[in-house]
Amino acid sequence: MLLTIALGLCGVLCIMLHPLRFVVKGPFAGFAGKAFASMFFCLAGVAGAAQRGQINWQAAALLFGFCLACLGDILLAAEPVLANPARDKNYAFVTGAVPFFLAHVLNLAVLLSRGEFNPWLLTLLPVLPMVYAILWQRKIFDFGKVGGPLLIYALLLGALIWAAAQTGGALRMFTLPAACLLALSDTSLFFFTFGPKKGRPGAGFSWLVMFPYYLAQALMACAVTAV
Numbered sequence: 001m002l003l004t005i006a007l008g009l010c011g012v013l014c015i016m017l018h019p020l021r022f023v024v025k026g027p028f029a030g031f032a033g034k035a036f037a038s039m040f041f042c043l044a045g046v047a048g049a050a051q052r053g054q055i056n057w058q059a060a061a062l063l064f065g066f067c068l069a070c071l072g073d074i075l076l077a078a079e080p081v082l083a084n085p086a087r088d089k090n091y092a093f094v095t096g097a098v099p100f101f102l103a104h105v106l107n108l109a110v111l112l113s114r115g116e117f118n119p120w121l122l123t124l125l126p127v128l129p130m131v132y133a134i135l136w137q138r139k140i141f142d143f144g145k146v147g148g149p150l151l152i153y154a155l156l157l158g159a160l161i162w163a164a165a166q167t168g169g170a171l172r173m174f175t176l177p178a179a180c181l182l183a184l185s186d187t188s189l190f191f192f193t194f195g196p197k198k199g200r201p202g203a204g205f206s207w208l209v210m211f212p213y214y215l216a217q218a219l220m221a222c223a224v225t226a227v
Contacts, residue, residue: 035070
């Protein structure tokens, strides 16, 4: 477990401190830094799986989810190195979102397989989509043509929180805060992408988007040992 925790925290430190900026310069610095940081939560998941001795389908699904998330990270970070960023940035955003969606589906399947159904927790499902819909209706979020898919994505995030809350023991200790952090990270990302500060991420971007995301992935890597 200590190796899993250490590797997961290395990913958090890498994305916050950007050590590769001393080696890689120019537009590739951010791209390489994010890919390097994402590599650590994949390695943390592998370390967690190695600790188990025998891998069940739930652990394998979480590991595949890490690979998909890493791919999504790389695609989302590709904007600065695109031949024509102004033209292709929306394409990079959409192609990057697809692997994340699939990773969340895998995580949801794992959590549902390990949880006990609690009808009272169903109230958690619509909360995030309702928040997004209100922000969109009041024009705080300008989703445009991607509004429908993003509301579905918000429902998936809500389902992750709902499913994690239905698990127990060490699994809930890792996955419930991880699901909440993922929702915080994605909501913050949408705020910087579609909200009043779109195109101007500023210093808060790292703390509101990157920090909770990589911390969530570190917690999910620890969950590999508990599924």
